[in-house]
Amino acid sequence: MPGDARPIGIFDSGVGGLTVYRALRARLPQESFIYLGDTARIPYGTRSPETIRRYAREDAAFLLACGVKLIVVACNTASSLALAQLQAEAPVPVIGMIEPGAQQAAATTRTRRVGVIGTEATVASAAYPLAIHRIAPEIEVVAQCCPLFVPLVEEGWAAHPVTATVAAEYLAPLRQSGVDTLVLGCTHYPLLAEVIQPVMGDAVTLVDSGSCAAQEVATVLSRRGCLAPPTATPWTRFCVTDAGDRFRRVAELCLQETLPTLESVRVET
Amino acid sequence: MPGDARPIGIFDSGVGGLTVYRALRARLPQESFIYLGDTARIPYGTRSPETIRRYAREDAAFLLACGVKLIVVACNTASSLALAQLQAEAPVPVIGMIEPGAQQAAATTRTRRVGVIGTEATVASAAYPLAIHRIAPEIEVVAQCCPLFVPLVEEGWAAHPVTATVAAEYLAPLRQSGVDTLVLGCTHYPLLAEVIQPVMGDAVTLVDSGSCAAQEVATVLSRRGCLAPPTATPWTRFCVTDAGDRFRRVAELCLQETLPTLESVRVET
Structure with a gap:
């Protein structure tokens, strides 16, 4: 070859x-x-x-x-x-990014509850819930947009305490929803993994679609x-x-x- | 007429x-x-x-x-x-926006020290310092860009505690510089006046270029x-x-x- x-x-x-x-x-x-x-x-x-x-x-x-x-x-x-x-x-x-991330999330979740975070447009499109449901219709998907994450990363504030505060607020509904898997549905978000993981807790697996x-x-x-x-x-x-x-x-x-x-x-x- | x-x-x-x-x-x-x-x-x-x-x-x-x-x-x-x-x-x-804001700032300052906040591009252009110096060359101008202010306003977080934290951090160098007048050099910023004023203190006059x-x-x-x-x-x-x-x-x-x-x-x- x-x-x-x-x-x-x-x-x-x-x-x-x-x-x-x-x-x-x-x-x-x-x-x-x-x-x-x-x-x-x-x-x-x-x-x-x-x-x-x-x-x-x-x-x-x-x-x-x-x-x-x-x-x-x-x-x-x-x-x-x-x-x-x-x-x-x-x-x-x-x-x-969607299909590979959805596949991984469906293969990972045990509770059959998956969280997805992304931009306003990604969340509004429902692309992740649709893709996950094509693989496993019984999985419950909880989506949340996090519009300030991108400007915070671009400002170089990934490790700034403000970013942890913002993350705690955006992710509160997901934390309460009992998801065990969270899709980082924006390619900026892996740069915030060290902020997101502690907020979600060690029991939640982060899926990097990239x-x-x-x-x-x-x-x-x-x-x-x-x-x-x-x-x-x-x-x-x-x-x-x-x-x-x-x-x-x-x-x-x-x-x-x-x-x-x-x-x-x-x-x- | x-x-x-x-x-x-x-x-x-x-x-x-x-x-x-x-x-x-x-x-x-x-x-x-x-x-x-x-x-x-x-x-x-x-x-x-x-x-x-x-x-x-x-x-x-x-x-x-x-x-x-x-x-x-x-x-x-x-x-x-x-x-x-x-x-x-x-x-x-x-x-x-620049000339009217510069005129007002030059007319307001008593300490002859003026602060300017704006976007990265506005601050990099030095438009405000140049305009203020054309009016009064002796005025010292301290400029600071505040890139997260626009996304915070657009997210509807003008009154959120995180915005006060961000403002305190961005404005610290201006507070320490002894300016008595601060030009809000971005048309989003008047929406943050109630956050900016307490950080700067009552002795500082905010100038709304708009x-x-x-x-x-x-x-x-x-x-x-x-x-x-x-x-x-x-x-x-x-x-x-x-x-x-x-x-x-x-x-x-x-x-x-x-x-x-x-x-x-x-x-x-």
């Missing part, structure tokens, strides 16, 4: 998708990546479904024009609202014979649509490493 | 400009207004100068096409970065003979570029009144 050295495309509205990139790179160290952060139009989570679909289509078109072999929608909001459309239109596999999606990407590429050859020299391109300095600052905070050059691109059609 | 019944155009990235609308309506009750909230591209405060200028130009073009007699840039970020360009291009007067700008609008219209006739029946159109439900919810929270119909518009060229 000669392998397929073309890069994997990843897009998100900003830095949140970097948690997915980190999981992908750990799982698939031979692969190359093009990461698109649509920072000119962040956040997606408070926008209307039509606008989110338009943005997602433009992001995917940019990555396809770069010659990617697979697209990862590293944004739960865009996955919730635009995945079916992207899968119907793109000539390569498109992997979202990590689950990374496993799904590995499976799909392997099945199609499209993994990079073992001799490949992996590389990553980081592209942003605006405000590179801010992206770099927050991204380096999140990834705990220095980023290479950022390319400034435009994706609006 | 027959008067000029054409509406005044106001634009902001979202609901913050409603504090300016409220001030304008109180000062000029005979006038009609077209309010544009560019909610599809909010927030402006974390974007690059080039992008902010492009958005502001598109917002102004929309209002001009509606036949406004004057444009109020009810957004400190857009005022900081795009006002000169808009004034050079528009065939009607364009009033921003109210100062409303006075400036009245002066300009009066000088040009363009005030609405006393017989006019005033009206307001609210236009948003996305997610009207969210705008309505936050706007009604801010204005403490029910909004009429929202029109969904597109301003991208």
Whole structure:
């Protein structure tokens, strides 16, 4: 098998998708990546479904024009609202966050009660409850949006006491509902795992949809014979649509490493 | 004098400009207004100068096409970065937030130390220090960006204890610097006045740039003979570029009144 050295495309509205990139790179160290952060139009989570679909289509078109072999929608909001459309239109596999996270949650819960946290748009779309119910209709799903989590992460306040206070307030209904599994339904939220876990208690398992999606990407590429050859020299391109300095600052905070050059691109059609 | 019944155009990235609308309506009750909230591209405060200028130009073009007699840039970020360009291009007067707020601050301070709070982009532009120094070069200006204030207001948490904690942290350097006047350099911030005032103490005067700008609008219209006739029946159109439900919810929270119909518009060229 000669392998397929073309890069994997990843897009998100900003830095949140970097948690997915980190999981992908750990799982698939031979692969190359093009990461698109649509920072000119962040956040997606408070926008209307039509606008989110338009943005997602433009992001995917940019990555396809770069010659990617697979697209990862590293944004739960865009996955919730635009995945079916992207899968119907793109000539390569498109992997979202919802299905892998739902699978993992259904396999994990013992109490058959699962919590989901996400942006307003993700929660309003009911994408997670629908996906979980397709797998196991008897599971009760309790969803809660946490709109301040993204700005808190982007401000670099993941470890700030205020964030713990906000988390305690947002998560109180979930704590009282008896869930034993909590889906982190926004790619920023794994950066808050150390705040969320103590609030929920050790008996609750956190599901990182991004990590689950990374496993799904590995499976799909392997099945199609499209993994990079073992001799490949992996590389990553980081592209942003605006405000590179801010992206770099927050991204380096999140990834705990220095980023290479950022390319400034435009994706609006 | 027959008067000029054409509406005044106001634009902001979202609901913050409603504090300016409220001030304008109180000062000029005979006038009609077209309010544009560019909610599809909010927030402006974390974007690059080039992008902010492009958005502001598109917002102004929309209002001009509606036949406004004057444009109020009810957004400190857009005022900081795009006002000169808009004034050079528009065939009607364009009033921003910075100059009126700077005038008021310079007239108010006794200690000759003025604080300014705003978004990242507004603070990075140094628009307020520059404007204040043009009026009174000896005034010392201490600026501080407060990125979480806008999300906290938009979440409806203006009165939440967390907001007081965040304010105490952001404003600590200003409190220690001995300013006696603080410019609220973001149109969302008047909604946090009741949190900011106790943190700063009663000896510090808060300057609401939006109210100062409303006075400036009245002066300009009066000088040009363009005030609405006393017989006019005033009206307001609210236009948003996305997610009207969210705008309505936050706007009604801010204005403490029910909004009429929202029109969904597109301003991208």
